[in-house]
Each structure stands twice: as C-alpha cells, then as structure tokens.
Amino acid sequence: MxxxxxxxxxxxxxxxxxxxxxxxxxxxxxxxxxxxxxxxxxxxxxxxxxKREALFSGSGRVEEVLVRAVTETDAGPFEAVVAAFRRVAEELFADRLELVRARQAIIESSPELQERELRKSGSLAAAVTAALRARGLDETTATLATESGATVFRVAFARWIAPDSDAPLSDLIAEVAAELRAITSAPNALTSAGPDEPSRRW
Amino acid sequence: MxxxxxxxxxxxxxxxxxxxxxxxxxxxxxxxxxxxxxxxxxxxxxxxxxKREALFSGSGRVEEVLVRAVTETDAGPFEAVVAAFRRVAEELFADRLELVRARQAIIESSPELQERELRKSGSLAAAVTAALRARGLDETTATLATESGATVFRVAFARWIAPDSDAPLSDLIAEVAAELRAITSAPNALTSAGPDEPSRRW
The missing domain is CATH 1.10.10.60 (Homeodomain-like)
Known part of the structure; x- marks a missing residue:
C-alpha cells in the first residue's frame, strides 16, 4: 500500500x-x-x-457558505443572515436528511458532543457577525441579526429532522423567519395592527 | 457554636x-x-x-421571576418575554452592577464556568418556553419568542456591564428590543418602508 x-x-x-x-x-x-x-x-x-472533531469538520464548509453569502448581498442584516442559512440548506443539507438525522442522534447521545456543538455554533456566529461588521454594521445590529438568524435556523432545523417532517429545510427557514417577523412586529400580538394601519415603530 | x-x-x-x-x-x-x-x-x-454551583444559585430566582412574569401578562409572546427580562433587571440586577461585573469576570476566567452558564441559560429558556406553552402558544412561537427575548437580554447585558456603560439594564433591554424589531420588521433594511406605508407582512 x-x-x-x-x-x-x-x-x-x-x-x-x-x-x-x-x-x-x-x-x-x-x-x-x-x-x-x-x-x-x-x-x-x-x-x-x-475523537469528537471527526464529526464536526463540516462546520468549516458551513462557515464558508454563510460568510460568503452575507458578504455578497445588499440585503438588510436579518434578511442577509436568513438568506445565508437558506443557502447552507440548499448547498450542504438538501437530500441528506437521513445522514443529518443520524448525525444528530449521535450528538444527542453524548454531553461531550453537545458541548462541542455549542462551541462550534458560537464560532460560526462570531464569523457571521464579523462578516456583517465588515459591511459597516455596528456591533449590536450585527449581533442581533446573527443571533436571530441562528434562532430561525435552529427552530427550522429541529422541524426538518423531526420524524414526521417532509418540507425542504430551505422552505422551513423561510417560514420560521416569517413567523419571527410576525412575533416581533406587533408590540402586542393580541392587539396587532390590521393590514391598513401604518407600520408601528416602537 | x-x-x-x-x-x-x-x-x-x-x-x-x-x-x-x-x-x-x-x-x-x-x-x-x-x-x-x-x-x-x-x-x-x-x-x-x-464548586461551580455556588456561583449559580441566583438562576433559581431569575427563573421564578421570568416564569411569573410571562404567565401573568396578556402581552404578545415576544413582548411578554422582553417585559419579563426587564422585570429581572429591575428586581434582581438594579444597583448591583459592580457585583455582576465581578461575577462575570469570574465566569469568563474559566471554561468550566462558561459551560455551566450555557447549561443554566438552556434550562432557563426551557422554563420560559414551557410557561408560554402553558398559555396556549404553539411550540415554534414559544421557542422563537423565548430565544429572541434571550438574545435581546444577552446583548443588553453585554452593553450594561461594558466598562463605559451607565444606562440602567432595563432601559437597555427596551432599546435593544426596539432594535431587534427594526431589524426584523423590514424585508430589506436598505429599502425600508416609510412611516405612511402599510405594515408589511411577509
């Protein structure tokens, strides 16, 4: 050999x-x-x-796709991050649901792996925030956009890998982003503005 | 004795x-x-x-205040979580900036303590999500409201303990919540709607 x-x-x-x-x-x-x-x-x-690291080398590719996507767009910060996660879904996750489910089951079996995953998510978020900062956004805006986008991704991802799921991850990300927008847009969701009222700016 | x-x-x-x-x-x-x-x-x-646990017993009181606050309000889910964090700021953190800074410096000195803090945040979030679910909200809405509120709190907290800060934490939470609202409300922040246009619903 x-x-x-x-x-x-x-x-x-x-x-x-x-x-x-x-x-x-x-x-x-x-x-x-x-x-x-x-x-x-x-x-x-x-x-x-x-030993853990052998399960996480994909996070380098995720970071590349995310950073490229938020850097190359003119969209607003939250839109840019959501679009970037949708690109990850399309380029890296589509057609791999069974593999991703299996990988997630391995991670959930071990506190050590969960800890490593949290750390990887933290450094992904730092890279995305830095890319938004490089576009001239201030620290708070960049952090809020990154963290909100990451929340949308986590919720959509959990739906995608759930046993009864069949929608593509990219569509789920768009749906959950719309839901986050709806939740945060009304100062009080129980008395939310009708479609003809001017947009509220708190 | x-x-x-x-x-x-x-x-x-x-x-x-x-x-x-x-x-x-x-x-x-x-x-x-x-x-x-x-x-x-x-x-x-x-x-x-x-040994770590001696630094985290306050998280029981934080959880009590948060859960009580989201349970006792009629506000929409995101508003409810933001208001709950403001109540924590007022009841537990006001006038304790120097102590909180010192505690945070201890946590940042040790990866073990950072790990414990991440876990404590995770269980706080689970308790708040469960309280919102008990109000009849679906899983996704409850999770998005909790996570977005927690993001607002984290960003406001980091500003509050920064060396040059002087605003009360509760005010910073309100400001950062407004900023999150602004970021997520416009489909594209570079072409955001003027005050006379109808509110956009993506």
Missing part, C-alpha cells in the same frame, strides 16, 4: 461516522476509527484534534 | 464569591470555601452539587 493516502481526512470522517452509528460514540476509540479507514492513529491525530 | 447554622447557603455563596475574586476559581477549593464560612465540606456538598 502506498504511504501517501489520498483523502485520508474524508476516509477517517466516514469511518468515525460509521463506527459512532454502529457502536456508539463512547464505545469507539481513535484506534478503531484509524483501523476502519486502513490508516494509523498518528494520521488521525495529525488531521483531527480529538 | 450552635450546631444549626442559619443561612448556611447564603454564607457559603458569599464565601465562594469572595474567594473566587481574591484567588481565582481554579485556586479555590471547597475546603477553603467551607472554612471561610466557618462550616464544613459536608455542609457545602449537602447544599451544592459542586
């Missing part, structure tokens, strides 16, 4: 994912993952900081 | 806070905390699960 391994990273990620599904995250060792990929532990540690 | 100790919990919390400030969180042991409070380690562990 040649010493140089094409796509060692991809093979290790696939092996880790298979083994986490088959045996569970806790029961899988780095040695198991390397063996399944016909590589050695040294190669694993050269490419990933730890 | 009497065996029964009035307010052992309060004394242990105060001792932990003092020692974390003086020596740092890592350098303080449960034995140190108990000694400072003239109590023993057994009493500490009876009242707190671990």
């Amino acid at each position: 040649a010493r140089w391994q094409p796509d060692a990273r991809g093979r290790l990620e696939a092996a880790a994912f298979e083994l986490f599904r088959e045996r569970g995250f806790e029961q899988t060792t780095v040695a198991d993952i390397a063996a399944r990929a016909s590589l050695d532990k040294r190669t694993f540690y050269r490419l990933f900081g730890d | 009497a065996r029964w100790q009035p307010d052992a919990r309060g004394r242990l919390e105060a001792a932990a806070f003092e020692l974390f400030r003086e020596r740092g969180f890592e350098q303080t042991t449960v034995a140190d905390i108990a000694a400072r409070a003239s109590l023993d380690k057994r009493t500490f562990y009876r009242l707190f699960g671990d």
Whole structure:
C-alpha cells in the first residue's frame, strides 16, 4: 500500500461516522476509527484534534457558505443572515436528511458532543457577525441579526429532522423567519395592527 | 457554636464569591470555601452539587421571576418575554452592577464556568418556553419568542456591564428590543418602508 493516502481526512470522517452509528460514540476509540479507514492513529491525530472533531469538520464548509453569502448581498442584516442559512440548506443539507438525522442522534447521545456543538455554533456566529461588521454594521445590529438568524435556523432545523417532517429545510427557514417577523412586529400580538394601519415603530 | 447554622447557603455563596475574586476559581477549593464560612465540606456538598454551583444559585430566582412574569401578562409572546427580562433587571440586577461585573469576570476566567452558564441559560429558556406553552402558544412561537427575548437580554447585558456603560439594564433591554424589531420588521433594511406605508407582512 502506498504511504501517501489520498483523502485520508474524508476516509477517517466516514469511518468515525460509521463506527459512532454502529457502536456508539463512547464505545469507539481513535484506534478503531484509524483501523476502519486502513490508516494509523498518528494520521488521525495529525488531521483531527480529538475523537469528537471527526464529526464536526463540516462546520468549516458551513462557515464558508454563510460568510460568503452575507458578504455578497445588499440585503438588510436579518434578511442577509436568513438568506445565508437558506443557502447552507440548499448547498450542504438538501437530500441528506437521513445522514443529518443520524448525525444528530449521535450528538444527542453524548454531553461531550453537545458541548462541542455549542462551541462550534458560537464560532460560526462570531464569523457571521464579523462578516456583517465588515459591511459597516455596528456591533449590536450585527449581533442581533446573527443571533436571530441562528434562532430561525435552529427552530427550522429541529422541524426538518423531526420524524414526521417532509418540507425542504430551505422552505422551513423561510417560514420560521416569517413567523419571527410576525412575533416581533406587533408590540402586542393580541392587539396587532390590521393590514391598513401604518407600520408601528416602537 | 450552635450546631444549626442559619443561612448556611447564603454564607457559603458569599464565601465562594469572595474567594473566587481574591484567588481565582481554579485556586479555590471547597475546603477553603467551607472554612471561610466557618462550616464544613459536608455542609457545602449537602447544599451544592459542586464548586461551580455556588456561583449559580441566583438562576433559581431569575427563573421564578421570568416564569411569573410571562404567565401573568396578556402581552404578545415576544413582548411578554422582553417585559419579563426587564422585570429581572429591575428586581434582581438594579444597583448591583459592580457585583455582576465581578461575577462575570469570574465566569469568563474559566471554561468550566462558561459551560455551566450555557447549561443554566438552556434550562432557563426551557422554563420560559414551557410557561408560554402553558398559555396556549404553539411550540415554534414559544421557542422563537423565548430565544429572541434571550438574545435581546444577552446583548443588553453585554452593553450594561461594558466598562463605559451607565444606562440602567432595563432601559437597555427596551432599546435593544426596539432594535431587534427594526431589524426584523423590514424585508430589506436598505429599502425600508416609510412611516405612511402599510405594515408589511411577509
């Protein structure tokens, strides 16, 4: 076998994912993952900081798509973030519902993985906020747009991976964004303005 | 000295806070905390699960105030959550800026404490969402209102504890809520509707 391994990273990620599904995250060792990929532990540690990391390399691609999308648009900040998450849904998640469900089940099985996911979400949010700041938006606006967009994404994502779901993630993101708009637009939802009244600005 | 100790919990919390400030969180042991409070380690562990917990007992009171506030109002869901956070600001945080800053500095010094804070925020959010659900709101609306309100609170809180801040937290919450409303109300902030146009409903 040649010493140089094409796509060692991809093979290790696939092996880790298979083994986490088959045996569970806790029961899988780095040695198991390397063996399944016909590589050695040294190669694993050269490419990933730890066992958890093999499940999170996709977050680099998510960040790229999000940052590019909010940078290339003229839309308002909240719109820009929602559109960016819709682009992620279309470019990275469409047609992968079963894989995403399986991955989510692995994450939910382990507090360590949940913790890593929270940290990854935090650094994604920081990158999106920085990209909005680079467009000249102030810190508060950039943070609010990022966090609101991320909330919309989380809620839509939870609906998408629910057992009885069948709508595309991108459509769910648009629906949930509309719902957030409706909730925040009326100073009091029980006495909300009719369509002919002027828009309220609190 | 009497065996029964009035307010052992309060004394242990105060001792932990003092020692974390003086020596740092890592350098303080449960034995140190108990000694400072003239109590023993057994009493500490009876009242707190671990060393971190001594810094987070306030979150029970925050949860009580939030849940009561969203339960007792007729306001729309987002308004209700924002008003509830303003009530927390007024009842629990007003006049305590220096203490809150010191506590936040302790939390930021330790990844373990940051992790515990994330978890506490998660369970606060779950309690608020459950209270909104009990008012008859659907899951998505309740989650969006809770998460948006929590985002407003986080941004306002960060402004409040910033070195150059002087506005009351409750006012900052109202301001940031207005800003979130402005960001999400216009489908495109660069072409936002003037005051005479009808309100847009996406």
